[in-house]
Amino acid sequence: MSDIVSIIQRVLGEVDLVLGWTATGAGGVAAPDRFQTAAEAERAVFNATCVHNLAVHLPRLKDKTVGIVAKGCDSRSVAQLIQEREIDRDRVKVIGVHGLGGMIDVRKIWRLHGYGVPVDARIDSLFIDGREVDRKEYLRQKCLGCRDTVPVVHDKLFEAQGPPITGIAEAATVEAILPGTGLGASLTAAEAMSAAGEDESRPLSELFANMNPTERRLFWREQYSRCIRCYACREACPMCFCRDVCIMQTTDPHWTGAGVDAGEAEMMQLIRVNHLAGRCTGCGECERACPVGIPLMLLMNEQNQVIEDLFGYRAGTDPEARPPLLTFDIKGDSRSEK
Amino acid sequence: MAELKLIGFLCNWCSYAGADMAGTARMKQPGELRIIRLPCTGRVNPLLILKAFQQGADGVLVSGCHPGDCHYNEGNYYARRRLELLSRMLPAFGIEPERFHFTWVSASEGARWADVVTQFTRKIEAMGKMSGAEQGTPPAKASCEAGVGAPDEQTGSEDAVPA
Incomplete structure (x- = not known):
């Protein structure tokens, strides 16, 4: 070496x-x-x-x-x-x-x-x-x-x-049921599994994939109820660089309140997912940094996959590329027109 | 059943005028939809939709000018991409994608507007209110012990940052 x-x-x-x-x-x-x-x-x-x-x-x-x-x-x-x-x-x-x-x-x-x-x-x-x-x-x-x-x-x-x-x-396979990070995540995984009614040997991502939207809503509510709003997910993210003007902490616009509860935490993560659309490189630092083991990459990976499916784009693979959400394709984007 | 909460984000130039037309023509349409007028669908931050759901909306409708007819030439093209991405992400957030609908209604399509609203409202009525959708008042925070293992150890120097 x-x-x-x-x-x-x-x-x-x-x-x-x-x-x-x-x-x-x-x-x-x-x-x-x-x-x-x-x-x-x-x-x-x-x-x-x-x-x-x-x-x-x-x-x-x-x-x-x-x-x-x-x-x-x-x-x-x-x-x-x-x-x-x-x-x-x-x-x-x-x-x-x-x-x-x-x-x-x-x-x-x-x-x-x-x-x-x-x-x-x-x-x-x-x-x-x-x-x-x-x-x-x-x-x-x-x-x-x-x-x-x-x-x-x-x-x-x-x-x-x-x-x-x-x-x-x-x-x-050892411990693969956990998203690989928080020490306290086993309780969560057990809850997730009871929600999905499945055995323990399957990875969380697979269990999540098999949940219906209502189960996922409850799953996220339970996950977010552990959030302590330390902002470690944001601080560890290389793409979250608007430090002083992050809308997770401003009162104007007032996207999130100051409370520490599942609802505010959910909004925080919705903001993060949204702001990282087409920008997240999937490095997983948000999830690794989370002190309470919220499996944030379930959302990030999903979004990265959707963007790859829709636009054939992976963030951070070409510094010269045009970000998919900063452009459009008049003909090609009409696939979902109703 | 408690009354449904439906939110509609409408572009000022086409769909809002179309809805206005449906109203002045006294077309019959359900009244659950609460309309919010925006300058353009390009103004629709996906977070507006997510926040609406999070605050207890049972359905969200976005409607703008037909592609090619945008008052600002290309606002709805950007919206189309963003909203397509959003609608595919909704299941991951725990929201049935059917609760979100985006479409195009021009200023002259009053009848089409009445049709869109009626169909959307019927669809959400059939689905019912969002279960566990008391998002406006989230449950009291679960006790800290619930998920935190050994907090002191977790913040070990693995994450130390160069000063």
């Missing part, structure tokens, strides 16, 4: 700072960090717990030239930010990570082995508390169907040389 430290040090010659990871999280998992000097970059790591989408920081660093380590999924966020003229392509150096074998869901590890247990998550193998385990069982849900193993935009490539992702989707 080529060395992430030396790549970052090389890129540091061209930019003010580089966004990457250090192994300073609980039990040695990765935490985001920034490097400004070659000495600082000595700390940099890249392993299978580097799940965070660092592109979220780019809009806040517009006054600097920035290097960023980006997985395939993260690179779509970078491409989308370039498309939206939110960042300048010339001022960003992307170290694309190529050939990953899927990332590890550390919450899954913590849930089964305790918080802070020592984790050595290499690209191709996983050690928990010194013992090797089958890494397939701890992969993140979203990595199983990965379509973005090759970074969309990159200036340098970091060859991670992980195992191929294809074929592992069937093997990874």
Whole structure:
């Protein structure tokens, strides 16, 4: 494996700072960090717990030239930010990570082995508390169907040389019923299953797909009743960059009130889904950041799929593309005319 | 059955005039629909529709100028895409897509307007009020313990942000 430290040090010659990871999280998992000097970059790591989408920081660093380590999924966020003229392509150096074998869901590890247990998550193998385990069982849900193993935009490539992702989707069933994030989500999943009247071994997305609208309404009501309005979903989203003027918090227009209840939380998420139409790259950071484990990606994935079906468009795959909702097709759009 | 709440977002130039025409011609039409006049269907933020449902509407109708007839030339073309996306997303939000209808009625189509309103109202009457649709007054917040596992541990340094 080529060395992430030396790549970052090389890129540091061209930019003010580089966004990457250090192994300073609980039990040695990765935490985001920034490097400004070659000495600082000595700390940099890249392993299978580097799940965070660092592109979220780019809009806040517009006054600097920035290097960023980006997985395939993260690179779509970078491409989308370039498309939206939110960042300048010339001022960003992307170290694309190529050939990953899927990332590890550390919450899954913590849930089964305790918080802070020592984790050595290499690209191709996983050690928990010194013992090797089958890494397939701890992969993140979203990595199983990965379509973005090759970074969309990159200036340098970091060859991670992980195992191929294809074929592992069937093997990874442990805890697949949960959307892969919140520790407290099991209660929710049980509720969801009782609503759908199905067995426990099926993924939540499948259960959701089999619910009728009334069941879904109750399902969401129950999910949203746990929302504490911390706005972590918004803060973690690389595409939610209108920080000071977010309509989730303005009183004029008054889309949401100040209350913390299921109704307001639902409106918040409807706003988010709406504002991310044709922009969401499906990185899953909103769901990962949610402290109460609301499966937000059920909505985002659905919308991304609908947009792909309707307009043949995937956000963040082409910085030059025309967003589908900012244009129209006089003839082609008439399919649903009544 | 409690009275249905139906909301209609109508464009000022075609459908609102069409509805006006149906009224002045004294055409018979059901009275449940509450009409909101907008400059153009291009002004219809999908959130307006979702908010209406969320606040307890049982059905939402959007009507504008026929494609090609927009007073602003292309407003309804943008609307068509947005509303198509919205109508496909409604099931995921937990709203029957049949409760939402978007169509085109011109200023001269008073009879068509009466027909659209009648059919839409009948359809929603057949479906009934939205069950569990007491959205205006959401249930008291579930207790915090309900879903939160070990909150202190969850906010571990995994999510630490570069300063």
